[in-house]
Amino acid sequence: MVVTSNLRKVFTDPKRGDVKAVDGVSFTANPGEIFGLLGVNGAGKTTVLRMLSTILQPTSGTAQVAGFDVQTASEQVRANIGFMSTSTALYGRLTSREMIHYFGELYGLEPSRLKEREDYVRNKLDMDEFWERPCDKLSTGQKQRVSIARTILHDPPVLFFDEPTAGLDVVTSQTVMGFIEESRDNGKTVIFSTHIMSEVERLCDHVVVIHDGTIRAEGTVPGLREQAGEENLERVFLKLVGELEVSA
Secondary structure, three states: OEEEEEEEEEEEEOOOEEEEEEEEEEEEEOOOEEEEEEOOOOOOHHHHHHHHOOOOOOOEEEEEEOOEEOOOOHHHHHHOEEEEEOOOOOOOOOEHHHHHHHHHHHOOOOHHHHHHHHHHHHHHOOOHHHOOOEHHHOOHHHHHHHHHHHHHOOOOOEEEEEOOOOOOOHHHHHHHHHHHHHHHHOOOEEEEEEOOHHHHHHHOOEEEEEEOOEEEEEEOHHHHHHHHOOOOHHHHHHHHOOOOOOOO
16 A cells, blocks of 8 residues: 655755645555556656655655655665656666566565566566567567566565656557556556556546646546546546636
8 A cells, every 4th residue: 555645845946946846745545456646747746656665755744655654664665666667777788687686686585586586577578588688689668578577576565657658669558558457456556657648548546636746636537527527538637737728
């Protein structure tokens, strides 16, 4: 489970002064659920995920991930999460196998458990063809499979996906979304950040609409449609954030 309460992050800019990237965000995401963070680029979605993953310290407010406080139990939080985005970096000189093994050791997996999990991700993600190939020689889709493998290697109960299909082709995007659905079906708590409406319709059990660092609406996709009085999800989003300028 992931729980946030009045989570805030303020950055200080030399020219603009204090900038509220996230301002009072509260929500609960449950196991066996894909919880969507829907918003345009710059809305605050990535900042929320970075605070939840302990990359950033909140300015104020609280958050618990898998029962651990992000500020007082950061090591335990990191041990219980997987974080993936299209910007997830791979070490180009390492082969896929070496990359996975390296992160397994960072996760602290015992040798026998690491071998078991390596075999699992290799088979699950069909990585035989490029298992011994350097990461800088992989296609975009193959790199994404390595990134997924790295994210799930330690079998964490909570998964964060930050716009993981951005810039990917249709086939690779389908692979990623299929894996996210499977993670939900396996009882994981999945938080999925996106600005792509079709992904929200397909994946999300529950959605919060974030705009200018604040939550503007929350609910299921049908519930948000009803709240906005619109069927088209793009129009729903624009209406909920107060930027729908036309009525036809």
